[in-house]
Amino acid sequence: MRLAIFGNPVAQSKSPLIQTAFAAQFGLPDFEYGRILAPLDGFTEALQRFIAEGGQGGNVTAPFKEEAFRACDRLTARAAAAQAVNTLKVEADGQLLGDNTDGAGLVADLNRFCSLAGKRILVLGAGGATRGAILPLAGEQPAEIVIANRTALKAVDLAAVFSAQVDVPVRGVALDQISGVFDVVIDATSASLGGEAFPLPASVFGAGCVAYEMVYGKGETPFMARAQEAGAAHRVDGLGMLVYQAVEAFELWTGLRPEAEPVFALLRNA
Numbered sequence: 001m002r003l004a005i006f007g008n009p010v011a012q013s014k015s016p017l018i019q020t021a022f023a024a025q026f027g028l029p030d031f032e033y034g035r036i037l038a039p040l041d042g043f044t045e046a047l048q049r050f051i052a053e054g055g056q057g058g059n060v061t062a063p064f065k066e067e068a069f070r071a072c073d074r075l076t077a078r079a080a081a082a083q084a085v086n087t088l089k090v091e092a093d094g095q096l097l098g099d100n101t102d103g104a105g106l107v108a109d110l111n112r113f114c115s116l117a118g119k120r121i122l123v124l125g126a127g128g129a130t131r132g133a134i135l136p137l138a139g140e141q142p143a144e145i146v147i148a149n150r151t152a153l154k155a156v157d158l159a160a161v162f163s164a165q166v167d168v169p170v171r172g173v174a175l176d177q178i179s180g181v182f183d184v185v186i187d188a189t190s191a192s193l194g195g196e197a198f199p200l201p202a203s204v205f206g207a208g209c210v211a212y213e214m215v216y217g218k219g220e221t222p223f224m225a226r227a228q229e230a231g232a233a234h235r236v237d238g239l240g241m242l243v244y245q246a247v248e249a250f251e252l253w254t255g256l257r258p259e260a261e262p263v264f265a266l267l268r269n270a
């Protein structure tokens with residue numbers, strides 16, 4: 001099977017390491033997973049060339065997830081809701097299927113700490129990362145999902161879009177007007193990428209709360225520090241989300257579900 005990850009930059013991606021380790025779990029012969037640095041204005045061409053040369057699918061990372069969404073012939077429901085694609089598969093009839101496994105990866109990682117059923121979930125940010133997360137989160141039947149964003153209107157609009165699609169209450173509020181106590185607080189803003197802080201009341205972190213930072217490898221971000229001060233029971237970065245989105249992608253390509261745990265160990269030692 002011939003797969004690759006497309007991105008720009010792409011050299012930093014851990015997906016080849018993760019996917020190759022998954023393939024080794026099953027002793028899959030001829031499993032190839034490469035990196036393709038697509039030009040910023042040349043993603044679709046790079047993808048078409050890869051497929052013409054026998055590529056059967058792959059992953060997509062920044063900044064091409066929205067372009068990949070537009071390039072697909074078919075979409076899974078979660079990719080359609082996310083309006084972004086991180087996983088591609090050339091199907092038996094030659095059509096290109098787009099999936100988005102990021103939100104499922106987030107849910108699988110959160111499930112290591114708690115069940116989400118009946119819980120109150122706060123998602124900070126209303127960009128692409130949040131858009132990909134809401135449908136999979138709602139599928140766990142939480143009591144409520146609140147989206148809080150610096151630009152309040154984006155949170156309100158996104159909440160309205162998802163309210164119409166799911167049977168869980170979804171509300172949008174301004175970042176500086178959050179009220180209530182939550183069981184799970186997810187930082188899906190891009191603030192931590194630049195080490196930027198934003199105001200967040202300590203009272204949002206309930207007893208036993210999971211504070212989840214979607215980015216990984218950024219150490220003690222302002223959000224993580226805030227969660228620590230507030231006494232959040234679990235503080236988790238997005239490494240597990242990365243591993244579990246890869247589990248979901250591998251399963252889509254091969255029909256086999258790999259073990260995540262050995263890959264955690266591999267990444268910690270990498």
Ligand code: ATR
Pocket residue numbers: 124125126127128129130149150151154175188189190191196197198
């Ligand atoms: P992504 O695809 O990573 O979600 P995005 O679509 O550009 O990226 O969205 C970034 C999100 O982070 C937005 O919700 C943005 O808030 P605005 O909509 O108000 O721009 C949020 N964000 C970025 N920097 C932030 C900061 N310093 N404080 C609070 N929110 C921030």
